[in-house]
Amino acid sequence: MKKAAVIGAGTMGHGIAELFAMAGYEVALVDIAEEFLKRALQNIEWSLRKFAEKGQLKESVEAVLGRIKPIVNDICRAVEGAEIMVEAVVEDLDTKRRVFAEADRCAPPSAILATNTSSLPITEISEAVKPERRPLVVGMHFFNPPPLMPLVEIIRGRYTSDDAVKRTAEYAAQLGKQTVIVNKDVPGFIANRILARINDAACWTVARGEANVVAVDSALMYKLGFPMGAFLLLDYVGIDVACFIGDAMVKRGFKTHPCALISEKCASKKFGVKTGEGFYKYPA
Ligand SMILES: NC(=O)c1ccc[n+]([C@@H]2O[C@H](COP(=O)([O-])OP(=O)(O)OC[C@H]3O[C@@H](n4cnc5c(N)ncnc54)[C@H](O)[C@@H]3O)[C@@H](O)[C@H]2O)c1
Numbered sequence: 001m002k003k004a005a006v007i008g009a010g011t012m013g014h015g016i017a018e019l020f021a022m023a024g025y026e027v028a029l030v031d032i033a034e035e036f037l038k039r040a041l042q043n044i045e046w047s048l049r050k051f052a053e054k055g056q057l058k059e060s061v062e063a064v065l066g067r068i069k070p071i072v073n074d075i076c077r078a079v080e081g082a083e084i085m086v087e088a089v090v091e092d093l094d095t096k097r098r099v100f101a102e103a104d105r106c107a108p109p110s111a112i113l114a115t116n117t118s119s120l121p122i123t124e125i126s127e128a129v130k131p132e133r134r135p136l137v138v139g140m141h142f143f144n145p146p147p148l149m150p151l152v153e154i155i156r157g158r159y160t161s162d163d164a165v166k167r168t169a170e171y172a173a174q175l176g177k178q179t180v181i182v183n184k185d186v187p188g189f190i191a192n193r194i195l196a197r198i199n200d201a202a203c204w205t206v207a208r209g210e211a212n213v214v215a216v217d218s219a220l221m222y223k224l225g226f227p228m229g230a231f232l233l234l235d236y237v238g239i240d241v242a243c244f245i246g247d248a249m250v251k252r253g254f255k256t257h258p259c260a261l262i263s264e265k266c267a268s269k270k271f272g273v274k275t276g277e278g279f280y281k282y283p284a
Pocket residue numbers: 007008009010011012013030031032033036073087088089090091092095099116117118119141142143144237241
């Protein structure tokens with residue numbers, strides 16, 4: 001059976017594992033503690049049942065779930081025999097580099113080692129593996145939640161080969177995704193880079209008193225065709241996540257005019273849906 005490894009079973013990792021399992025792969029899913037894997041499997045089962053209810057699952061929920069093997073803290077065992085590894089651990093360069101070094105040691109020489117990082121340079125991650133593996137290190141950036149969001153950005157680092165880009169795009173297509181190729185690992189890649197500019201403009205429009213949050217979101221939805229306004233999307237993504245990604249992009253040379261409305265929400269821990277309040281209120 002085709003085999004994939006997903007490292008990190010959090011918000012993104014469990015969704016990516018679900019996609020590979022739905023596409024017929026045996027999936028080794030790794031996290032640092034049993035409890036995280038248990039929660040991930042519960043979330044995957046819930047999502048698979050939703051697909052089944054809508055008639056969008058070709059097999060039984062149990063058959064798909066049965067292909068996912070939870071593994072505590074053993075990256076080496078997880079990547080053994082895998083064609084592709086997707087890393088989705090916390091957004092920290094040292095942690096990711098440790099994962100890649102370990103995966104490099106144990107994965108088949110032809111295996112693709114992909115990272116789902118939102119903001120870290122693929123090149124710096126790839127320098128954690130042996131020079132002969134670096135052509136196979138690539139960015140594979142899913143959006144949240146991976147089972148529902150159609151786009152995957154495939155990002156080239158300095159050493160990534162054309163063949164690795166092509167193969168990674170083929171894997172994403174097998175997962176039912178639309179792919180775009182990003183030729184340089186610039187901060188924010190394509191979607192987050194442009195979104196950061198939109199958020200910035202939306203935020204300043206409100207900060208300068210030109211319009212309120214609802215008016216800006218309405219203009220984006222009813223004229224510009226956005227499925228959600230900028231502020232509502234920030235509430236759903238998590239304003240803490242947006243601040244974190246924004247800071248990482250700025251640190252790596254992305255020029256912006258920091259807008260206090262967003263940083264104030266971060267400072268006061270009003271992160272959006274997850275805390276019950278962000279730019280809008282979400283009563284329990
Ligand atoms: N959340 C999003 O909207 C989103 C979207 C696109 C990309 N990303 C990126 O995906 C990655 C994961 O983000 P997330 O939101 O799923 O984070 P998360 O915190 O929900 O999950 C990360 C998981 O990795 C585990 N982990 C940490 N160190 C590990 C290790 N050494 N080995 C195995 N597991 C380890 C943690 O225990 C946790 O369960 C990040 O790089 C993030 O930037 C996130």
